[in-house]
Amino acid sequence: MSYPAWDALTAESLLAPLASDPGPVLIALQKMQEHFGYIHAEAVPLIATTFNVSRADVHGVLTFYHELRTEPVTQAQLHLCAAEACQAMGARELAASLEGQVNAEISQVYCLGNCALAPAAVINGKLMGRATAEKIMEALA
Amino acid sequence: MRVFVPNDSAARSVGADEVAEAIERIAKMRGVEITLVRNGTRGAIWLEPLVEVEISGVRHAYGPVTPNAVDSLFDADFLHGGSHPLALGPTDQIEWFASQDRVTFARIGISDPLDIDAYQAHDGFAGLRKALLMSDAEIVQEVLDSGLRGRGGAGFPAGIKWKTVQQASGEQKYICCNADEGDSGTFADRILMEADPFTLIEGMTIAAIAVGASIGYIYIRSEYPDAISRMKAAIDIATLHGFLGENIAGSGKRFTLNVRVGAGSYVCGEETAMLESIEGKRGVIRSKPPLPALSGLFGKPTIINNVLTLASVPAIISHGAAAYAARGVGRSLGTQIFQLAGNIKRGGIVETAFGITLGELINTYGGGTFTGKPLRAIQIGGPLGSYFGVDRLDVSMDYESLLAAGGMLGHGGVVLFDETVNLAVQAKFAMEFCAIESCGKCTPCRIGSTRGAETIVKIMSSRDAAEIAEQKSLLLDLCEVMKDGSLCAMGGLTPLPVKSALENFPSDFQGALS
Numbered sequence: 001m002s003y004p005a006w007d008a009l010t011a012e013s014l015l016a017p018l019a020s021d022p023g024p025v026l027i028a029l030q031k032m033q034e035h036f037g038y039i040h041a042e043a044v045p046l047i048a049t050t051f052n053v054s055r056a057d058v059h060g061v062l063t064f065y066h067e068l069r070t071e072p073v074t075q076a077q078l079h080l081c082a083a084e085a086c087q088a089m090g091a092r093e094l095a096a097s098l099e100g101q102v103n104a105e106i107s108q109v110y111c112l113g114n115c116a117l118a119p120a121a122v123i124n125g126k127l128m129g130r131a132t133a134e135k136i137m138e139a140l141a
Numbered sequence: 142m143r144v145f146v147p148n149d150s151a152a153r154s155v156g157a158d159e160v161a162e163a164i165e166r167i168a169k170m171r172g173v174e175i176t177l178v179r180n181g182t183r184g185a186i187w188l189e190p191l192v193e194v195e196i197s198g199v200r201h202a203y204g205p206v207t208p209n210a211v212d213s214l215f216d217a218d219f220l221h222g223g224s225h226p227l228a229l230g231p232t233d234q235i236e237w238f239a240s241q242d243r244v245t246f247a248r249i250g251i252s253d254p255l256d257i258d259a260y261q262a263h264d265g266f267a268g269l270r271k272a273l274l275m276s277d278a279e280i281v282q283e284v285l286d287s288g289l290r291g292r293g294g295a296g297f298p299a300g301i302k303w304k305t306v307q308q309a310s311g312e313q314k315y316i317c318c319n320a321d322e323g324d325s326g327t328f329a330d331r332i333l334m335e336a337d338p339f340t341l342i343e344g345m346t347i348a349a350i351a352v353g354a355s356i357g358y359i360y361i362r363s364e365y366p367d368a369i370s371r372m373k374a375a376i377d378i379a380t381l382h383g384f385l386g387e388n389i390a391g392s393g394k395r396f397t398l399n400v401r402v403g404a405g406s407y408v409c410g411e412e413t414a415m416l417e418s419i420e421g422k423r424g425v426i427r428s429k430p431p432l433p434a435l436s437g438l439f440g441k442p443t444i445i446n447n448v449l450t451l452a453s454v455p456a457i458i459s460h461g462a463a464a465y466a467a468r469g470v471g472r473s474l475g476t477q478i479f480q481l482a483g484n485i486k487r488g489g490i491v492e493t494a495f496g497i498t499l500g501e502l503i504n505t506y507g508g509g510t511f512t513g514k515p516l517r518a519i520q521i522g523g524p525l526g527s528y529f530g531v532d533r534l535d536v537s538m539d540y541e542s543l544l545a546a547g548g549m550l551g552h553g554g555v556v557l558f559d560e561t562v563n564l565a566v567q568a569k570f571a572m573e574f575c576a577i578e579s580c581g582k583c584t585p586c587r588i589g590s591t592r593g594a595e596t597i598v599k600i601m602s603s604r605d606a607a608e609i610a611e612q613k614s615l616l617l618d619l620c621e622v623m624k625d626g627s628l629c630a631m632g633g634l635t636p637l638p639v640k641s642a643l644e645n646f647p648s649d650f651q652g653a654l655s
Contacts, residue, residue: 022420023439025421025422026422027401060422064423064424065406065424066404067404067405068405083325083574084325085325085556086483088557088558088559089511109364109405110325110407110577110578111327113150113328114151115326115480115483116151116328116481116489117488118482118483120154129151130155
């Protein structure tokens with residue numbers, strides 16, 4: 001998964017179409033992350049100026065949502081579901097067995113909606129049901 | 142020859158794309174002409190990938206199919222219903238489906254979810270067409286008479302909410318669909334949006350016409366990328382065909398629909414936090430009153446309903462309130478879309494009238510635990526729902542009975558745990574989850590959850606009976622404070638899983654960490 005490097009001009013052009021939206025801050029941040037993979041520090045004042053809100057407002061939104069990130073993506077992404085239905089199928093043991101064993105950034109998520117095929121994982125954006133350590137390592141290889 | 146392979150994300154998570162690719166490749170290699178249809182899932186997630194073949198108008202099922210099994214399916218002449226170890230017979234005759242009462246999910250898995258002609262051929266837009274001939278008040282009355290209650294968890298009568306918005310004054314009104322299905326063990330919203338998105342559009346449009354709203358939002362969690370893209374595509378197609386936009390089905394009425402995407406916050410499933418999030422702000426909940434029905438999105442009168450509530454409306458309007466209200470028990474009328482999940486052999490969607498017992502759901506449909514070990518606990522209604530033991534399999538699955546049993550129906554998720562579960566660990570997790578996901582507005586939720594997790598650890602670590610009793614009493618006291626002192630269900634209902642674990646599984650807390 002590779003993303004283009006931060007570039008203020010591109011960011012501005014991505015934000016411009018959102019000007020008519022009645023509540024643009026969250027979607028503006030999402031747009032930045034979708035394009036650049038993360039939210040660059042310069043995006044905060046840029047969003048504030050573009051939509052005439054305070055930097056504090058933008059920072060507040062940025063820090064509220066678990067998924068918004070301020071560091072670039074440098075590794076493969078592994079999301080492991082840590083919610084109850086997956087716990088019932090050994091999600092805790094699965095997470096423990098993968099710790100330090102994979103070359104990926106591991107994040108916990110709470111429910112991927114694949115609760116009848118637990119445990120669930122997402123590997124670089126692709127959902128996996130009935131996940132096992134072997135299947136995950138193979139997918140990351 | 143039509144062959145169906147689901148494109149549902151659960152089916153794809155166990156290889157449906159690879160199966161579809163193998164079928165096309167091998168058919169080509171063998172010189173057999175087929176038309177591959179990527180339908181939605183039928184809801185039997187345990188059979189996914191479920192491949193179906195249409196033979197003289199009857200669909201025959203094979204599943205679960207792996208890419209490696211495709212060659213042998215062709216060898217067995219599955220295109221003509223040949224026998225094979227994976228053969229399940231005509232899909233409609235599989236007992237697991239045949240005994241269900243699919244009303245809201247009547248069209249699930251039958252066609253390509255984005256085929257609007259197929260949608261109309263299966264009764265699609267019949268509810269909308271009928272609604273366009275009714276007065277606003279008649280539509281609302283029909284929803285009231287159906288007894289339809291909020292399927293998101295609160296169970297508030299949908300018709301009353303609609304009536305409030307209808308009677309509210311204001312030029313601009315909104316419809317917001319809550320598709321932030323964050324409860325573990327629930328996936329019915331996702332399946333409906335992925336497999337039958339036009340039904341949600343139709344339900345929202347009927348709601349919009351009834352209350353005079355011109356703009357709608359569907360707030361979908363980011364963990365559902367397939368549902369997001371399919372809903373967006375379906376909105377575009379419906380607009381192109383005149384079912385959304387400036388002139389709905391030639392009626393002169395207008396309604397536009399937008400998709401908003403969440404960003405990994407559980408509390409945004411709470412209706413007022415969702416409104417804040419749609420407005421682009423932090424998902425901090427609002428105090429009520431004012432009710433969102435009077436002052437909701439951008440301060441305007443707003444209907445907020447769950448996906449399943451809105452998706453039930455087309456069938457209610459098209460078949461009449463009486464047919465819907467004839468199902469169910471007591472004040473829980475109509476059907477509920479139960480979701481069987483966790484450690485379960487046959488997980489998936491079971492739509493049936495309210496009043497089925499928990500035991501029937503688990504045994505008849507679920508088939509017991511996946512691991513084959515004895516069932517020990519069942520959590521109903523998501524992370525804020527109670528843990529029941531196997532002594533409560535007699536409980537009737539409806540709003541009132543579950544409340545009386547010390548639980549709640551929530552969004553209809555049923556999660557099974559086998560004997561390896563420790564309920565003290567689950568109770569601790571409930572508190573930790575609340576600490577992670579609390580929006581921070583109410584102190585009992587924001588801080589109480591952390592103190593609660595610590596107290597549970599103390600109980601689990603101690604061998605001193607007096608200290609355990611003291612900590613347990615503190616924990617119960619804290620649960621009361623959280624229940625009474627939190628504005629929304631996040632802090633208010635976290636005590637449910639904690640207290641039910643403590644009451645129903647006291648031995649799990651004894652020396653678990655000592």
